[in-house]
Amino acid sequence: MIPFVKMHGLGNDFVIVDDRDGAFALDRATRQAMADRRRGIGCDQLLVLEKPNNGHGDVFMRVYNPDGGEVEACGNGTRCVAALVMDEGTKDALGVETVAGILASTRNPDDTVSVDMGEPRLRWDQIPLAREMDTLSVDMTYIPYSDPVAVNMGNPHIVFFVDDAEAVPLEECGPVLENDPLLPERANIEFVSKNPDGSLRMRVWERTAGITQACGSGACAVVVAATRRGLVDRKARIHLDGGALDLEWREDGHVIMTGPTAFSFRGEWMQ
Template identity: 55%
Template sequence: MNRTLNTCRRPFRKMHGLGNDFIIFDGRTDQLDLTEAQVRQLASRNRGIGCDQLITLWPSETADVFMRIQNADGSEVAACGNATRCVGDILLQELGRDRVTIETGAGLLTACRDGDLIRVDMGTPLLDWRDIPLAQDMDTADLDLSVGPLSHGVAVNMGNPHVVFFVPDVAAIVLETLGPEIENHPLFPERVNVSIVEDRGDGHLRHRVWERGAGITEACGSAACATVVAASLRGLVDRKAIIDLDGGTLHMAWDADNHVQMTGAVSYVYEGQIDLGSLA
C-alpha cells in the first residue's frame, strides 16, 4: 500500500531487549506501511540502520496500540516478546499509566513495570500439533525428529512456532548450521524458531536461539516463553525459570492461569531520522 513513503525524514527509535534489537516507527497517525524489500534494506547492518526486527506502531480499536512485527528478511510475524517489552516501556512513559495493552497478530498482550524491569503477559501456550503447526500428527512434547545431535524436541506456539531441544552443553552445538536446517525442515510448514537449552539446575536454564527470518539473535522473548513451558513439561523446572540468553537474563513464569509471564530489561540506543522515500 505504501501510503506514506514521501521524501520527508521519518523519526525512529532504536531499542533492544537483551541485545535483540529493533527499529521502531510510529505509524499511528498515518498507518505507515513498509514493504518487505524496504524492511530488508532498513534492517541491513551494512547498508541500513540494522536490526533483528522492524516494529511499526499502528492505531488499535481494542488496545493502546497495534504492534506490527517484521523480521530482518521482511517476513511478518505475530509475536515478539522483547519488542513487546520495548513498546510497553514507550507506552507506559507516554500514557503515564501502570499498565498498557498491546495488540499483536497473536492477540492482546499487557505490559507493566516490575521495578526497573518490564513484565509482559505473553498469553497462553498452544501445544496441539495443529496449532504449532506441524505437517503431521505428532506428540509435541516429544517430537519424532532428529537433526545431527538434536532430537526429542518440544514444540510450542507462543504466537509463533518454536521447537526447543535440551542438550548437555549449548556451547557444543553449531547453531549456525543446525538452526537454518531445522527452521526450514518439512515438519514445520510455517518454518520455526529453534532453541537449544542446557539445564544448569535450581531453575536456571542456559538458552541460545536461531530466530525464524532473523538467524541467531542475542535473545528472543517468545522463545524464552516456549522454553519455560517445554522445561516444565519435561519436569526440569516447576513452572518458573531464570533463563540466561546470549544477551542477558529473563525471568519467566508459567502461571496458574496458563499464561506465560516474561520479565526483563529494555534499553534505548538512540533516536534518529531517515528519508524513507530514498528506499528502493
C-alpha cells in the same frame, strides 16, 4: 523521512516506527532495507506502531522479520514498545495489541517490564507441524540432537534439551532445522541446558534473523517445554546470550515474561 527509535531487550534489537497517524507506507522492500545490518539501520525485528484496532489495547504493534515478512509475536519487542509508550504518559500498565492478541504489560518498581504472553498452543496443528504427532516428543533430528518439544507462543518454536547448550554448532544446525519439512511455517529453534543452580541456559536461532542475543517468545516456549518435561516447576530464570529473563507459566495457563529494556538512539530513515 521516517522517524524511528532503536531499542533492545538483552541485545535483541528493534527498529520502532511510530505510524499511529498513518503517515508512512512501509512496503516490503523498505522494511528489508531498514533491517539490513550492512546497508540499513539493522535489527532483529522491525516494529511498526499503529492505532489499536478494537479499542481494548493502547497501541497496535506489527512485527516484521529482516526479510520484510510479517510475523505474529515478539516478546522482547513487546516489552520495548510497552516501555516506550508508557514513557509518553503516566501509565505503568497498558495493553499492546498484536495479531496474536492483546498483551498486558506492566512496568515494575525495578524498571523491568513484565508482559503476559498468553497461553501456549500445544497441539500439533497449532504449531503447526506438517503431520500429527505428540508435541512433547517431536520426530525431528539433527545428529546428535533429537526429540525436541514444540510450542507455539504466537509464533512456532522447537526446543531441544541438551547437556551443554554452549557446545551446539547453532550456526550450522539452526538454518537446517528452521527449514525442516516438518515445519510448514518454519520455526525458531532453541537449544537449552540446565545449570547447577536450577536456571536454564538458552541459545536461539530465529527464523530469517539467525542467531540473536535473546528471544522473548523463545524463552516463554522454553519455560513451557521445560515444565512439560519436568525440568522446572513452572518458573525459571533463563540465561540468554544478552542476559537473563524471568519466566513463569502460571496455573491459569498464561506465560509471564519479565526483563529489562534499553533505549539506544533516535534517527530518521531517508527514503
